[in-house]
Amino acid sequence: MKSVVLSVLFLFSTLAFAGVFQEKTGEALRGLPVQADGRVKPFDSFAREMLELVYGKQKYEKRDAYEIILTWMLAPQTWQSKELFEVRNFDVLTRLGLDTQKRYYKGDELFSGAKFSELRAELASKRETKEKLTPYFQALQRLENQYFVFSEIATGRMIRVLPPKEGNTWISVADMQPGPAQEKFLELTKSFITLIGGMAEGRAESEVAAAKIDLDQKVLAFQDIARAENPEMYANATKIDVESFYNRFHPFKWSYIFYLLGAVIVLFSWITNKNGAMTPAWVLLFLGFGLHTIGFAIRSYLMDRAPVTNMYETVVWVAWGSIVFAGILEKIYKFKFIIMAGALIAAFGMIIADTAPVVLDPSLQPLEPVLRSNYWLTIHVMTITVSYAAFFLAFALGDIGLIYFLKGEAQNKEKIKAIVMSIYRAIQIGVVFLAPGIILGGIWADYSWGRFWGWDPKETWALIALLGYLAVIHGRLVGWVREFGMVACGVLTFSLVIMAWYGVNFVLGAGLHSYGFGAGGVEYVTAFVVAHLLLVVYTAVVRNARLKDVKA
Secondary structure, X not given: OHHHHHHHHHHHHHHHHHHHOOOOOOOHHHHOEEEEOOEEEEHHHHHHHHHHHHHOOOEEOOEEHHHHHHHHHHOHHHHHOOEEEEOOOHHHHHHHOOOOOOOEEEHHXXXXXXXXXXXXXXXXXXXXXXXXXXXXXXXXHHHHHHHHHHHHHHOOOOOEEEOOOOOOOOEEOOOOOOOHXXXXXXXXXXXXXXXXXXXXXXXXXXXXXXHHHHHHHHHHHHHHHHHHHOOOOOOOHHHHHHHHHHHHHOHHHHHHHHHHHHHHHHHHHHHHOOHHHHHHHHHHHHHHHHHHHHHHHHHHHHHOOOOOOOHHHHHHHHHHHHHHHHHHHHHHHOOOHHHHHHHHHHHHHHHHHHHOOOOOOOOOOOOOHHHOOHHHHHHXXXXXXXXXXXXXXXXXXXXXXXXXXXXXXXXXXXXXXXXHHHHHHHHHHHHHHHHHHHHHHHHHHHHHHOOOOOOOHHHHHHHHHHHHHHHHHHHHHOOOOOHHHHHHHHHHOHHHHHHHHHHHHHHHOOOOOHHHOOOOOHHHHHHHHHXXXXXXXXXXXXXXXXXXHHHO
């Protein structure tokens, strides 16, 4: 088993790195260092983030972001007449007098005229109150950001590609003075236009190939000039290459594909009692876990910190923890459904992280000042969030338990018993991490804010979640919570975690943990919670009806 896993991992890694690590001819522009958001990053990362903000996707009509963003600067008027700007808020569209059935709009119809200026003034007035922005104002704020980003890129002021001889702020394309750097960048843009034009016109492959080589040479020539301006400030070439590889390879996407495939095979093995199917299942799950870990390690390397400082990163971390805890419990009990539940949670978390960039920001951002103690960040945040992974596992096991109660309690007695024990163990693991995580959070609060405990909403809801799960454990120990109660609690109590994890940051938006605040997704999370509440209620009603029939 071990040799099979290692062989597959080695083969997959070799093929992946051989095919993805090296940039293709004509794509050196991806790795051009630029300064944005307080750090130096590849132009590819900058372009992806900007296109995602404006268009909601990292590609436009199957063209890569780095190509699109550069053409914004080279031909801004052309882009003003394209349906480029994503706007979904009904109220904003109504106020602008636009068709509410569309998703994308032209810059000319959004930003020209007095209506947009009036909305911006309304937003500025709302900001002055320092109240939490409603979904309407959040959408309006995003629209304003889209306008700002496109305008700044179109003028070349946001694309900072040249390190200064003195100071920390890089020089933008618009502010470059006549000289060797400006000349080399102009040559780069001319070569880029030649390549794009040749591809659009369908020229001979040999011409396109020559244009690609020429563009790569022009990019490297500009980088040499830029590096000579300030060698110490110029980007760490290794990190730029690694980040470009990370963008192209997208290890998290591959990880959830393998998790899903592994979970399906485990389900097949569990239903059919064919133990031989577990070998390929474990191979797939190991592949998913390996890629998950690689992605996490790359983010840590690029940012020199533990990547758990925003909602996106904690979702990725919780997904990682769920597969770890599921693997440990599966190794002990060999129930099969434990590792299946863990794989499904991990896949679910990674899919959510990958498909909701507006809500879960995947970009690599510098730390807030209060978070720049890596010791406390690692100990407190990673401890308290990994407890959510164990509770999430208990939640998924609870869902499986409800299904078996609906199928028939009597004929599935043994499976329900095993599920209940697994839920109990998962909750115990979660409590073991959550309790010290809260205490360590108090120590961090004392270090950062000068007080151990202040009933901040984040602190309070973490404590409520802990007390809720302790009540479940106590109820189980004294016999108040039996099989169905344990299954129902596994599902319902997770609502406390959702509130502590998501609700405080995205719904309440209050307290000292402002660095974790965000917006969006409230309707989906609410529907998720309500749906599971209804499932528990429905299962309880069906079960009680069956028990009455038996007694009658």
